[in-house]
Amino acid sequence: MSSEANLDQLIPAWLDLVRRSDVALGLAPQEALDRAERLLQDLRSSSSSLNGWKGDADEVEVLHALTAVVCRDQPPDPENALRDLEVVFTYISSLRWFADQYGGPGELLAYCAVHGWRLARQYSRWPETEKWRQRTCVYNESDKRVSRVLSILALGGEGLATELSVRDTGLLLCLYERIRSQVETSPFSVREYSEILYSFLQESWEGVELGDENHHFQGEFALTAGTASRFLFKMDVAEAWLRKAEESFSIAANAEPFLARVAYQRLALAVEQRKLDEVLDLSPRWAATFRRLDMIEEALKCRFLEGVSHAERGETVNAIEIHLPIIREAEEVGNTRLVALAAINLSQFFAELGKVEQALMYARKALPLLERLDSRVHLVKLQISMARLSQKQGQLPAALDAYQQALAKAAGLAARGDVAAIHLVIADVLLEMGQETEAEAEVRAALPIIDEEKMVPEGIAALSLLRESLRRRQIDKQALRDLHGYFQEK
Amino acid sequence: MSEHPGQGSQAARRARSRRVVGSASGASWAALEDFHRDFFLPLVWRATYRHGLSKEDARDIVQDAFVLAITELRADGNPRAWLNQVVDNLCANHRRKESRRTHLVSRWGLGDLAAEGLWEDVTEQDRE
Numbered sequence: 001m002s003s004e005a006n007l008d009q010l011i012p013a014w015l016d017l018v019r020r021s022d023v024a025l026g027l028a029p030q031e032a033l034d035r036a037e038r039l040l041q042d043l044r045s046s047s048s049s050l051n052g053w054k055g056d057a058d059e060v061e062v063l064h065a066l067t068a069v070v071c072r073d074q075p076p077d078p079e080n081a082l083r084d085l086e087v088v089f090t091y092i093s094s095l096r097w098f099a100d101q102y103g104g105p106g107e108l109l110a111y112c113a114v115h116g117w118r119l120a121r122q123y124s125r126w127p128e129t130e131k132w133r134q135r136t137c138v139y140n141e142s143d144k145r146v147s148r149v150l151s152i153l154a155l156g157g158e159g160l161a162t163e164l165s166v167r168d169t170g171l172l173l174c175l176y177e178r179i180r181s182q183v184e185t186s187p188f189s190v191r192e193y194s195e196i197l198y199s200f201l202q203e204s205w206e207g208v209e210l211g212d213e214n215h216h217f218q219g220e221f222a223l224t225a226g227t228a229s230r231f232l233f234k235m236d237v238a239e240a241w242l243r244k245a246e247e248s249f250s251i252a253a254n255a256e257p258f259l260a261r262v263a264y265q266r267l268a269l270a271v272e273q274r275k276l277d278e279v280l281d282l283s284p285r286w287a288a289t290f291r292r293l294d295m296i297e298e299a300l301k302c303r304f305l306e307g308v309s310h311a312e313r314g315e316t317v318n319a320i321e322i323h324l325p326i327i328r329e330a331e332e333v334g335n336t337r338l339v340a341l342a343a344i345n346l347s348q349f350f351a352e353l354g355k356v357e358q359a360l361m362y363a364r365k366a367l368p369l370l371e372r373l374d375s376r377v378h379l380v381k382l383q384i385s386m387a388r389l390s391q392k393q394g395q396l397p398a399a400l401d402a403y404q405q406a407l408a409k410a411a412g413l414a415a416r417g418d419v420a421a422i423h424l425v426i427a428d429v430l431l432e433m434g435q436e437t438e439a440e441a442e443v444r445a446a447l448p449i450i451d452e453e454k455m456v457p458e459g460i461a462a463l464s465l466l467r468e469s470l471r472r473r474q475i476d477k478q479a480l481r482d483l484h485g486y487f488q489e490k
Numbered sequence: 491m492s493e494h495p496g497q498g499s500q501a502a503r504r505a506r507s508r509r510v511v512g513s514a515s516g517a518s519w520a521a522l523e524d525f526h527r528d529f530f531l532p533l534v535w536r537a538t539y540r541h542g543l544s545k546e547d548a549r550d551i552v553q554d555a556f557v558l559a560i561t562e563l564r565a566d567g568n569p570r571a572w573l574n575q576v577v578d579n580l581c582a583n584h585r586r587k588e589s590r591r592t593h594l595v596s597r598w599g600l601g602d603l604a605a606e607g608l609w610e611d612v613t614e615q616d617r618e
Contacts, residue, residue, distance in 0.1 A: 006517070006521065007529075007559070007563065007569050008560075008563075009517050010517050010521060010522065010525045011556050011559050011560055011563075012560060013517035013521075013522060014517075014522060014525055014526075014530070014556060015553065015556055015557065015560075017522060018553060023526060023530065023549075024526075024531075025531075025534055025545040025546075025548075025549055026531060026534070026535065026545070028545075029538055029539070029544075029545060032539070033539075057527070057531060060531075060532075060535075061531075061535055064532075064535035064536070064538075064539045064540075065535075065539050067539070067540075068539035068540055071540075100528055100570075101527060101528060102527060102528065102531060102532055103528060103529070103531075103532030103533075103570070107532070107536075107570075107574065111540070141568055141570065141571045142571065143568075144567055144568050144571075145567075145568070145571065148567075168575075
């Protein structure tokens, strides 16, 4: 077995050898292609057996020829081409290889997977596209390159072209997958990276003939930037990125599932902006559209937003009725994240109805799932929910502790809106505990954020809390004057 | 067909091995056979079947990739992925060059020149 560690010695020795003697190049290409065609016929009719596979040079070369046969650009019948890709992918992945002999099967499988994704995205349905995308990320040997691209992005993106080519679909898919998976844990970095990549793609595609793939990837990175902006409570920025995503996807082929994903983000944004009537009107319709497109998880997420909107309007029983089947169906399709989010919400809803046992049951269900997913945004939410439960039960020190943990996590996420709101809630608990001075300190910590982020309801709450604090202590009018002065100066 | 590094007699292999070991960086014959199997051949197949090159052009391109690797290959990367990428780029350049050459031959009627093998003597400047 060739050791990759010895390449610095092997390559010069190899070049030296080849200068003085010929080396074997394998089969004649036409013979390999003929054998590949015969193998493909056998695979189509399920008459090829794995038992005869020896894994010698000729057989592996025929597999290379076979992948070239099934990965032709612009096949006349994309559906048949996808079927061929499926049988070849399944066949190669079930062969027994001795480690990386003849390069191993990974490269062949990655080649099939990228072609499968390209065809499926343009001509097939969402689950097919997703299947090939996931396969690409499993078999593409891009881990180290993705890490290097991320390091460049972390430094502002200078020199990105040395590591990233717009022609490298496999790398772009893996990069997109890695960045998207961090949207909840590191929304700030995700937004920054996505913005850089969007601009990079926009500038680099000129003169490169790749059909509509450029528009597709621009759409994906714009959508990720929009989602991350929503997590960071930058609503206007999120809206602008979602518009860019829509524009890019609209130009690409087979755009409906991708445009629907933008529509879902718009709905989620509408929830944040408290446009609840709009969400209640559109969610069931989009859920039906997602089911028509075989996008079951997205359909469940729409119902989730519908449930949240009911809850925001104080219709807690309706919210519970919608959430219960979401948990069941999300478990069926294996979407752990959605199970966890629905469980957090159910915990809050039952708490509001005073059903503490059920509230705790769903909180306990959510906690390990969120920790496994390292979903810090939602861990903040869960800790707030558990703090509220403690507060309701009159366990103020426990409530204070849980709110402070939530505050530390929110601060780590740079979620400034959440940080300000949690400071105010902590101030409220401290007032209940008779700790007016500490409560004032919490309100003062929230004020600059409330001002910068123009959080009007939170500003009113801050003033009320401060007034209450001063009334209880019957003192220090100067503090109140200072606070008024703070807003007037600004 | 050219001789495979692993196809010769034991004595011949030992003789070659000594020659290689003596002249090139201390790599053993067995290691070179493995290198031929695990790196050289997969790259030649990649260039042949994915990029449509003849076996001989594929071999030359893979050799060019190895020459580049001596100075450019990074210790912290994935050498196989790097070599694949370099071979892909070199194949794309090769095909662009071929396509430009075909276009010029058909435009300027240089078929006879090409057939007689004189094409290579025409300078790049003349061709443009």
